[in-house]
Amino acid sequence: MQGVEIDELARLSVLGISGGVSTPSRTTAVVNALVKAVALRVPADTGLIEITEAAPSLFAGLSRGAIGASGEAIIQRVEKADLLVVGTPVYRASYTGALKHLFDLVDYRALTGKTVLLAATGGSPYHGLVLEHQLRPLFGFFGAVTVPTGVYGAPDDFIDGEIVGAAISERISRAATEAVSLLNSNHADAAVAARVG
Numbered sequence: 001m002q003g004v005e006i007d008e009l010a011r012l013s014v015l016g017i018s019g020g021v022s023t024p025s026r027t028t029a030v031v032n033a034l035v036k037a038v039a040l041r042v043p044a045d046t047g048l049i050e051i052t053e054a055a056p057s058l059f060a061g062l063s064r065g066a067i068g069a070s071g072e073a074i075i076q077r078v079e080k081a082d083l084l085v086v087g088t089p090v091y092r093a094s095y096t097g098a099l100k101h102l103f104d105l106v107d108y109r110a111l112t113g114k115t116v117l118l119a120a121t122g123g124s125p126y127h128g129l130v131l132e133h134q135l136r137p138l139f140g141f142f143g144a145v146t147v148p149t150g151v152y153g154a155p156d157d158f159i160d161g162e163i164v165g166a167a168i169s170e171r172i173s174r175a176a177t178e179a180v181s182l183l184n185s186n187h188a189d190a191a192v193a194a195r196v197g
Helices: 026-039 051-058 068-080 097-105 125-141 166-196
Strands: 012-018 044-050 083-089 115-121 151-153
Touching: 012 026, 012 068, 026 044, 026 083, 026 115, 026 151, 026 166, 044 051, 044 068, 051 068, 051 097, 068 097, 083 125, 083 166, 115 125, 115 166, 125 151, 151 166
Parallel strands: 012 044, 012 083, 083 115, 115 151
Antiparallel strands: none
16 A cells, blocks of 8 residues: 655544444444554544443533533543544435534634545435535535545445445545555645745
8 A cells, every 4th residue: 555645753643433323323334444444544543432321421511611521521632633434324405413412612713724534424325415415515615625435325335234245345545545545645745834934
């Protein structure tokens, strides 16, 4: 596998966020696969936030000041990551309300220029449009840079919650490669800005 330009000593923070509200979760399986695929291509410290586990902290309040220390720690992990891998099951033609609540708490300036890789799962191939019509506009509001290839998983892509589809596996690989390319570009831009500034 071709190496990347990012300094080997500068490990990046790659954070998966699964908006799945059930356990086990096909959405979490896709998010984990994407995080691992990125980590194969670039030195990275990886992590995962599952809404099912984070919800008690995040829903302790409706505003950031009301969620307490554990909720604040979750939001800070999101804001400080170099790359976010965000996945959601499709509910009512959109992302889950719990996932939206998490991002309602994130500072609107914190994701500017951040690389975000998008994923979703649903009960029909037609639900894949949620990537373009719901998730991408959400991160466009934040000024984030979304990876061109999104990953959508339909029921036929899984057996017992495990990814088995060849097409989705290929998209995971392609999306991870694109994410690393964007990370390299962002890293280079920051280095140039530091020299010029």
